[in-house]
Amino acid sequence: MWKWIQAFASPQNFYRISKKIIPWFLYPFIALTLVGLYWGLVIAPIDYQQGESYRIMFVHVPAAWMSMFIYIVLAVSGGIGLIWQIKLANVVAKVSAPIGASFTFLALVTGAVWGKPMWGTWWVWDARLTSELILLFLYLAYMSLGNAFDNPKTASKASSVLAIVGLINIPIIHYSVTWWNTLHQGASVSSVEKIAAPAIHPDMLMPLILMSISFKLLYGALMLMRARDEVLIREQNMRWVKNVIMEDGK
Amino acid sequence: MTIAEYFEFLPYGKYAFYIWFSYLVVFITIAILFIRTSSIHKKTFSQLRIKYSRED
Amino acid sequence: MKKRQSRMIFVALLVLGVGLAGYLGLKAFNENLLYFFSPTDVVEGKAPTGKSFRLGGLVGVNSVKRDGIKVNFDVTDNANTFNVEYKGILPDLFREGQGIITTGSLINGTFVATEVLAKHDENYMPPEVADALEKTKQ
Numbered sequence: 001m002w003k004w005i006q007a008f009a010s011p012q013n014f015y016r017i018s019k020k021i022i023p024w025f026l027y028p029f030i031a032l033t034l035v036g037l038y039w040g041l042v043i044a045p046i047d048y049q050q051g052e053s054y055r056i057m058f059v060h061v062p063a064a065w066m067s068m069f070i071y072i073v074l075a076v077s078g079g080i081g082l083i084w085q086i087k088l089a090n091v092v093a094k095v096s097a098p099i100g101a102s103f104t105f106l107a108l109v110t111g112a113v114w115g116k117p118m119w120g121t122w123w124v125w126d127a128r129l130t131s132e133l134i135l136l137f138l139y140l141a142y143m144s145l146g147n148a149f150d151n152p153k154t155a156s157k158a159s160s161v162l163a164i165v166g167l168i169n170i171p172i173i174h175y176s177v178t179w180w181n182t183l184h185q186g187a188s189v190s191s192v193e194k195i196a197a198p199a200i201h202p203d204m205l206m207p208l209i210l211m212s213i214s215f216k217l218l219y220g221a222l223m224l225m226r227a228r229d230e231v232l233i234r235e236q237n238m239r240w241v242k243n244v245i246m247e248d249g250k
Numbered sequence: 251m252t253i254a255e256y257f258e259f260l261p262y263g264k265y266a267f268y269i270w271f272s273y274l275v276v277f278i279t280i281a282i283l284f285i286r287t288s289s290i291h292k293k294t295f296s297q298l299r300i301k302y303s304r305e306d
Numbered sequence: 307m308k309k310r311q312s313r314m315i316f317v318a319l320l321v322l323g324v325g326l327a328g329y330l331g332l333k334a335f336n337e338n339l340l341y342f343f344s345p346t347d348v349v350e351g352k353a354p355t356g357k358s359f360r361l362g363g364l365v366g367v368n369s370v371k372r373d374g375i376k377v378n379f380d381v382t383d384n385a386n387t388f389n390v391e392y393k394g395i396l397p398d399l400f401r402e403g404q405g406i407i408t409t410g411s412l413i414n415g416t417f418v419a420t421e422v423l424a425k426h427d428e429n430y431m432p433p434e435v436a437d438a439l440e441k442t443k444q
Contacts, residue, residue: 117398
């Protein structure tokens, strides 16, 4: 088992297999996004309270979910990198960070643009909004810490520790709307009571689900594409990398 | 006239500005992610090509 | 002990320590993380006195009185009620029965507001469904 995982996670194997996997993320991403956008912007009915404005949800909520999902990926692969010293785990963590930061940025911006017409303000310092902003700072700190060392091994170690420490923020973001009084509303879909009977009409839930799957696929595609190049850089003294580069463009 | 009122001619009327602005920001951000990914790819290959051609 | 095991223990301790620190930190700052106080919190004396704070609750049914840009309405949590005075622009979602959060201070029993924000719930449905739900309730 142990040997098998290490063989599978060898950089060279990853480089070969990932090339075949990427289209399986990329094309479904495009298809699901088109269907999701059409459903969310055209088919979905208006909301009884918020009218048309709630349509921002179809990008806001998937982006916010991704911001937390990718952070968990950072921490878990950081932990795997620390304990088992699997090179690939460190690569995945490193290339995921800017993608996660982008989704966090999107969650914050689309949230502000949604908050203005509905709440009456772009921003408040309530527990949900503040903890999501802290998440963005954690991503930025993670990225700059990873770039602060010349030795990629030391960089991976330091940033993995930071990712694990910052993991505490994830349950805080998720439960902020239950633990404290916030301006932000509670969870419509992602809570234990709501998962069986979401507080959202099926015609509005479908585009939300489609868009969140599409964002997951987008992350998968981007992460694999970036991981392939990162692997080449880290393994540049290996014979197989030289073969890959020299055979490219022939 | 506020900026939201200026864009009321678009679909979703009163909320057009907020909705289209959100989707535009998402589109631009995703486009930048893809552009960055491809520029990293090109940079990686050209750097490594130079390195190996020096060695040969 | 193998090297890998000691690294495993290091990561486990790290997770545990951070979790504990986070838990204690949140416990200590719990009060400050409350974004608003309900009318009942205020009656029980939990809200700060002598400075402005945020009051959150539902806009009382049949309580909104407009006089130019001056608005007067009740904020209630169905147990306690405060009268609110406000001058300014109200958010689109402001209506009777809607959840709101208002910043201001208590002056002679009246909450004089400087800002009114609307809070909506996590339910999303088309207006027809909302109407049908409303009818079955009655």
